[in-house]
Amino acid sequence: MLDSQQPPFVPEGAEAMTVRLDLPPGDPGSPPHRHSGPVFGYMLEGEMIFELEGGTGAAAGPAGAAAGGWELVVRVFLAGATGVIGRRLVPLLVGQGHSVTGLVRRSADADWLRSLGAKAVRGDVYDADGMRRAVALAAPDVVMHQLTDLKGGNRRANSEMRTTGTRHLVDAALAAGVRRVVAQSIAWVYEAGSVPATEDVPLDLGADESRLRSVLGVASLEAAVREAPEWVVLRYGLLYGPGTWYSRGGLMADTAARGGLAADGDVSSFVHVDDAAGAAVEALSWPTGFVNVCDDVPAPGREWVPAFCRAVGVAPVPVASGGERHGWARGASNEYARKELNWTPAWPSWRDGFAAL
Numbered sequence: 001m002l003d004s005q006q007p008p009f010v011p012e013g014a015e016a017m018t019v020r021l022d023l024p025p026g027d028p029g030s031p032p033h034r035h036s037g038p039v040f041g042y043m044l045e046g047e048m049i050f051e052l053e054g055g056t057g058a059a060a061g062p063a064g065a066a067a068g069g070w071e072l073v074v075r076v077f078l079a080g081a082t083g084v085i086g087r088r089l090v091p092l093l094v095g096q097g098h099s100v101t102g103l104v105r106r107s108a109d110a111d112w113l114r115s116l117g118a119k120a121v122r123g124d125v126y127d128a129d130g131m132r133r134a135v136a137l138a139a140p141d142v143v144m145h146q147l148t149d150l151k152g153g154n155r156r157a158n159s160e161m162r163t164t165g166t167r168h169l170v171d172a173a174l175a176a177g178v179r180r181v182v183a184q185s186i187a188w189v190y191e192a193g194s195v196p197a198t199e200d201v202p203l204d205l206g207a208d209e210s211r212l213r214s215v216l217g218v219a220s221l222e223a224a225v226r227e228a229p230e231w232v233v234l235r236y237g238l239l240y241g242p243g244t245w246y247s248r249g250g251l252m253a254d255t256a257a258r259g260g261l262a263a264d265g266d267v268s269s270f271v272h273v274d275d276a277a278g279a280a281v282e283a284l285s286w287p288t289g290f291v292n293v294c295d296d297v298p299a300p301g302r303e304w305v306p307a308f309c310r311a312v313g314v315a316p317v318p319v320a321s322g323g324e325r326h327g328w329a330r331g332a333s334n335e336y337a338r339k340e341l342n343w344t345p346a347w348p349s350w351r352d353g354f355a356a357l
């Protein structure tokens with residue numbers, strides 16, 4: 001057997017047909033017309049031109065979309081729609097004309113999603129059967145995984161989310177025939193090194209015990225996501241900005257006020273939460289792979305901690321003297337995202353971003 005595919009979920013009452021069109025060279029094709037459901041076109045030879053009402057024609061596919069200045073409409077199932085990234089993602093995706101179904105646990109969140117023009121489905125990612133039904137019903141092109149379990153500050157809970165939660169979500173995606181999974185990961189679980197890590201640096205599977213749970217959780221999440229035919233793993237830097245831990249009144253502002261942030265040599269990479277959400281939208285059409293989504297300036301704690309303290313109005317932490325940098329605390333390089341994917345963060349430096357907090 002060379003290949004096998006799970007048939008996609010077909011809602012009750014749905015109808016499918018296959019039509020073959022033979023058009024002679026130079027034929028202008030059909031006049032503009034509407035289709036009531038998803039239509040798939042396979043070109044054997046030649047070129048298919050889509051024409052949006054009021055727009056100019058563009059060849060089918062992402063390249064055509066770019067050339068024609070219009071976006072492909074993507075059906076997105078967004079798990080984590082109410083999270084710190086998800087909340088920003090929903091209006092961005094809807095604003096680009098995509099069809100969004102958000103996974104929520106509370107009816108008030110369902111109402112909020114609908115008010116933005118998205119659909120909502122109630123469910124818990126730990127209910128594997130419920131997830132299969134939810135994803136099948138949404139019949140998405142892309143499953144977007146922005147789930148974490150960090151509100152309680154419990155690392156074990158977040159590891160469980162990365163392993164079991166991701167497993168259920170990916171299983172549901174595969175069962176529904178979803179082609180692409182885009183998932184949130186982190187950019188500080190690379191092996192030790194002397195320069196900011198690129199995406200090809202292995203994960204730090206030999207980490208000490210205090211860090212190993214995170215690394216294994218990430219490895220498990222990423223391995224599951226890679227089972228999808230197409231996938232993008234967004235390895236985010238430390239999120240900062242409104243609603244995150246690194247904000248005025250946020251968890252890290254409190255930690256800093258208690259003297260709990262070390263202004264030492266450990267290097268971190270940051271990303272503004274708006275840039276994190278923007279990258280997730282762009283990842284709908286990025287090639288399969290890992291992408292560090294971080295700003296341009298990985299920095300040691302001795303630089304960013306005092307700036308953060310000033311920005312959030314807490315007494316500056318004395319700068320630590322001496323002390324070795326942890327080898328893994330190296331930051332991450334965004335060169336691939338910037339140069340190959342043309343990703344342009346609105347906040348290229350945490351220095352400006354912190355100052356605006």
Ligand SMILES: NC(=O)c1ccc[n+]([C@@H]2O[C@H](COP(=O)([O-])OP(=O)(O)OC[C@H]3O[C@@H](n4cnc5c(N)ncnc54)[C@H](OP(=O)(O)O)[C@@H]3O)[C@@H](O)[C@H]2O)c1
Binds near residue numbers: 080086244245
């Ligand atoms: N790279 C980073 O630095 C990074 C990344 C992510 C988060 N964080 C930090 O963590 C803080 C908390 O993150 P957050 O606000 O995104 O909250 P969170 O509690 O981690 O939840 C994230 C999302 O996952 C959903 N979720 C959690 N458990 C679920 C389950 N069992 N079934 C279905 N959905 C579930 C949540 O839904 P509900 O609304 O129903 O709970 C929410 O939509 C942020 O302020 C941020 O600073 C940092």
